[in-house]
Amino acid sequence: MGDDVQTLPYGSWPSPIDAALAAAHDGHPEWVGFVGDEAWWTEPRPTEGGRRTLVRRRTDGSEESVLPAPWNVRSRVIEYGGRPWAGTMGAGDRPLVVFVNFADQRLYRYEPGGDPRPLTPVSPVGGGLRWADPVLRLDLGEVWCVLEEFTGDGPTDVRRVLAAVPLDGSAAQDRDALRELTDARHRFVTGPRISPDGRHVAWLGWDHPRMPWDGTELVLASVADDGALREPRTVAGGPEESIAQVDWARDGALLYASDRTGWWNLYRDGEPVCPREEEFGGPLWKLGQRWFAPLESGLIAVVHGRGATALGVLDPETGEVVDAAGPWTEFASTLAVHGERVVGVGASPRSAHEVVELDTLPHARTDSRGGAPIGRARVIGAGHDDSVDPAYYPEPQIRTFTGPDGREIHAHVYPPHHPGCVAPGDELPPYVVWAHGGPTSRAPLVLDLSIAYFTSRGIGVAEVNYGGSTGHGREYRNRLREQWGVVDVEDCAAVALALADEGTADRDRLAIRGGSAGGWTAAASLTVTDVYACGTIVYPILDLAGWGEGETHDFESQYLETLVGPLAEVPARYAERSPTEHADRITAPFLLLQGLDDVICPPAQCERFLARMEGRRVPHAYIAFEGEGHGFRRAETMIRALESELSLYAQVFALNPPGIPTLELDK
Structure with a gap:
């Protein structure tokens, strides 16, 4: 650092990463x-x-x-x-x-x-x-x-x-x-996968109350000359076995990713081809996600990893995987192949998601332990372009914390970072704990300008992959069974308090934020803990009974049967954990953001919650956006949401970020 480094309080550092820039880079290429x-x-x-x-x-x-x-x-x-x-x-x-x-x-x-x-x-x-x-x-x-x-x-x-x-x-x-x-015959199905000779079709199916990461069935049918499907039969899967994807090898072998061992691994005609304690699949939140793709040579392109994902090429004869060289530390669940070319979407903490092509032709079909190269990977689309000096990007730390009962909690910690600013030596930074959505999902370790928006101003961020998150096997995922609102809340609090105890974060300036299921975790955290000084709650679930009795869409309408427990058997648990039922416990200021077209977490949830807050004199703001559904997509929405969130923290933590409109808080 040179002589021009300024000493300014945390939260007041001037940053070139404004909300418009973050909004312009939201979302990523897919499919x-x-x-x-x-x-x-x-x-x-x-x-x-x-x-x-x-x-x-x-x-x-x-x-x-x-x-x-x-x-x-x-x-x-x-x-x-x-x-x-x-x-x-x-x-x-x-x-x-x-x-x-x-x-x-x-x-x-x-x-x-x-x-x-x-x-x-x-x-x-x-x-x-x-x-x-x-x-x-x-x-x-x-x-x-x-x-x-x-x-x-x-x-x-x-x-x-x-x-x-x-x-x-x-x-x-x-x-x-x-x-x-x-x-x-099944409530839910994935798209058809047709065998190379056109005579068979495979797909996945599952039924309520299961979610696809709980258990799916692999169905196989023959194709008649007139194109009709005949004799559909289940050949793999079940209530406690999640098959995430099915496809066909070029020689007609049936390939699929199953977690029957506790990890999503690849199988060829029912036999494991690369048994490892890592994931070659993931949660099927969208139909058509793809973690593997067979090549003409018999090799298989794979997106795989533990807690993060790489793009590699698997030799099913030897079980060896060779990963593509390059800066990417995360690959999305989308792949396509043509000949020996593979296309995917990769990202890293220094680069946003970009379309990456891998040419596998140089790969020798021999035991890859010899280090045979797999060709060159290069960006061919949506290339990352540093719109600001990357010196302002956060520098994440991959951390594992200890939670209740000694359980491991995985997290990414993004300390405040600015090339031209430091804080006074005796000041500890404010931190915001981010709870991801799903909750059966995870926070990937990639460049997110929404995180940089805060860290470059002197506010730390901690993304918590709490118990129930994917990427760490079925046992870790199952921690949340009937424990939603408990394990996720405890894990986020454990990370926040550990950061404070070790002197990384200011104990009095901790916040929590999350969207969708993460909005639930944020709201629940404000009702049952005193860890946080404020919170940002985005298109959340707030009332379990209402959400579980017809307020949401079909796909997740019985999700709570496993996350919370059977409603018919434990109705009191639904009330006991719902923030709406315990709004009287909330004393911390909060910001509530909602899309008015949201059919997954409808506005009625927010409205009932706010009605319970009336007369409580807790500072808060509610902003509802017309034309937005579940997940904000319009630049103007994202800009207002980010600036409002920063203003909340500024008011509660006594920060002075330059150029940010003041959020009016009701009492």
Whole structure:
């Protein structure tokens, strides 16, 4: 550090990372695929109403957004969505693409030079017809995909099947022209995976009250000459075995990722190919997520790891994995292969998510313990561009803390960091504990400008992968069974207090924040602990009984049966843990943020909670955003949310961040 370093109190450091910059970099590319030799993917556009566009990378390296606004390539199946597009080279070597448009959820056909044409009808019933995880069957002139069809106006009046959509548009106005491939034997299904010879199809199914990370079934059926599916039968999986993905090897072997040993490992025709205490799969929050992809050579591209993920190539004959070299420390659950090329989405603490291509041709098909190279990995799309000096990026620490009963708690700690500022020597920094959503999920170790927004101003952040998080095996994941609102709250508090006890954080200036399930953890923490001076609660669950009795969508409508316990057997537990029932215990100021179009955690939850807070004289603010659902996507929303959150901390912690609008707190 030079002579120009300033000594300023924590929270008052001037930062070039403003809320608009953080918002512009929110979201990341996903759903990679190949159309002929070209890599395609979806990409967010926060400044265009939060839509997702489809991006094409031509073989000459040029890149274009294929569909202009207002086209929005995003599925609403199970509300969290799924793979919304598929493509191939059609007649005359022209791309032929099908995609789901978010506004009407219809499936469209698109060929460059023309306008998208609808392939599916609109249904006036409930949430209508929705589609996800499409597979093109040009030999049959069809698209095979998941159909989610509402049968009434309620969120659980819904059925899901595999269906075939004619590519000629004959079903665009005619529901009867859609061909259902399966019955509704399972409440939930993933998209079809077709064997190389076209004679068999595999998919996953599961039923309430299970979630897909609890237990799924792998179903296999034969394909008749007329395209009908015959003799569907369960060949793997069950109530306590989660199969996260299924696919086919080039030689016709059935590949799948199962956690039957306690870790999601890969199996080939039922036999383990790389038994390790690490994950080769993950929680199936969206239909079509992909952690492995078979290559023509017989090798398998894999996204794998323990607590973090790498992109590697697995040799199923030897069980060896060779990882791609590069700066990335995290790969998302999306993969595509073409020949010996692999495309994924990688990120690191110094770079946001970018589209990465790995050429595996140099990989020698020998025992890779000899160090055979697997080719060069390079960025081909959505490349990270340092919009500010990376000296302002946080420098995370991977930590393991000790919680109640001596249990391990995994966390990422981001201390305040600024190249030109330090705090007075006797001052300890404020810290915000971040509780991730899900809760069956985890916080990845990647560059997040929303974290940098705080750390570059002198506010530390601790992301806690509390018990129940993924990436550390089924036993760690199962810690949250019937313990939601207990283990997550205890683990976050243990990390916060450990940081204070070791002199890293100011004990009197601790906050908690989280969205969705993390919003629940934040709110519950304010009701049952005195650890935090304030909290930020974003599109949360606040009333378990209401949420578990029809207020949320079908996918999670019985999630609480495992997270909290069977409602019919332990109804008192639902009231005992709900922040809404114990609003009188909250004394710390809080900020509550909510999307008015949220069908997963609806605004009614916030409204009931605030009604219970009336007359309590606890400083708080409630901001509801029109046009936003579960997860904010519009730049203007994200800007206001971040600035409001910083203003809350400034007022409670007596900070002085320059240039931040003051959040009006009600009492």
